[in-house]
Amino acid sequence: MIILKTPQEIEILKQGGQxxxxxxxxxxxxxKSGISTWELNDIAENLIQQAGAExxxxxxxxxxxxxxxxxxxxxxxxIPSRDKIIQSGDIVGLDLGIWYQGLCTDTAxxxxxxxxxxxAKKLIKVTRKSLELGIxxxxxxxxxxxxGATIQNYVEKNGFSVVKQLAGHGxxxxxxxxxxxxxxxxxxxGEILKPGMVIAxxxxxxxxxxxxxxxxxxxxxxxxxxxxxxxxEHTIAITERGNQILT
Ligand code: MF3
Ligand code: CO
Ligand code: CO
Numbered sequence: 001m002i003i004l005k006t007p008q009e010i011e012i013l014k015q016g017g018q019x020x021x022x023x024x025x026x027x028x029x030x031x032k033s034g035i036s037t038w039e040l041n042d043i044a045e046n047l048i049q050q051a052g053a054e055x056x057x058x059x060x061x062x063x064x065x066x067x068x069x070x071x072x073x074x075x076x077x078x079i080p081s082r083d084k085i086i087q088s089g090d091i092v093g094l095d096l097g098i099w100y101q102g103l104c105t106d107t108a109x110x111x112x113x114x115x116x117x118x119x120a121k122k123l124i125k126v127t128r129k130s131l132e133l134g135i136x137x138x139x140x141x142x143x144x145x146x147x148g149a150t151i152q153n154y155v156e157k158n159g160f161s162v163v164k165q166l167a168g169h170g171x172x173x174x175x176x177x178x179x180x181x182x183x184x185x186x187x188x189x190g191e192i193l194k195p196g197m198v199i200a201x202x203x204x205x206x207x208x209x210x211x212x213x214x215x216x217x218x219x220x221x222x223x224x225x226x227x228x229x230x231x232x233e234h235t236i237a238i239t240e241r242g243n244q245i246l247t
Pocket of ligand 1: 057058060061063068077095096097106200202233
């Protein structure tokens with residue numbers, strides 16, 4: 001069931017989303033060759049605490065950290081580790097969520113470390129743009145299929161593939177709520193968007209095939225063919241006139 005949020009709840013989500021956005025930017029600045037993904041998680045946790053918020057991923061279905069750090073062929077849900085050291089040329093996905101005044105928001109970016117290859121650059125650009133285009137579809141009267149189809153068409157036109165096994169989601173009262181927000185589909189199909197819906201749109205885009213697998217740590221999702229993958233995510237609220245990006 002899709003839970004619509006009240007204007008008061010959306011106001012709180014906006015405040016939380018602004019805090020989350022600022023924290024993720026701060027963490028992103030620390031992404032340099034030589035730093036461990038564990039240290040990045042530590043930095044995120046400290047910033048969350050200082051902001052009077054709480055990490056929303058920690059212990060969510062047993063997830064052991066506050067930040068997800070997914071490097072190169074890792075798609076999402078990379079677990080921070082002291083042994084995982086960022087290197088020059090890597091692409092690093094950072095996904096973070098917080099609770100603020102009882103409500104949660106979720107956002108992700110992918111960044112390149114120093115000089116990254118041409119394909120990696122294009123991958124990041126196309127994934128970021130696909131999110132932007134998906135968000136433009138998110139207004140009353142449009143459907144979830146409009147969002148998915150727009151993202152898929154743009155990504156595939158650029159020679160990449162969208163991950164089909166994972167999706168965006170409703171968010172706010174819980175980390176994951178209905179509906180599922182697929183990154184593929186057919187325009188005009190699926191749930192009609194209404195003011196008060198709050199959703200996380202999060203395209204995951206692979207250079208090669210769309211297939212993914214979960215690694216032995218039970219969390220990290222990686223591409224099957226070893227090709228690199230990028231991920232961007234925003235939490236948005238559907239408004240009367242369109243949408244508002246909360247993160
Ligand atoms: N942030 C992820 C998402 O975008 C979910 C992370 S759940 C966790 O939906 F348990 F891995 F943290
Ligand atoms: Co996320
Ligand atoms: Co999400």
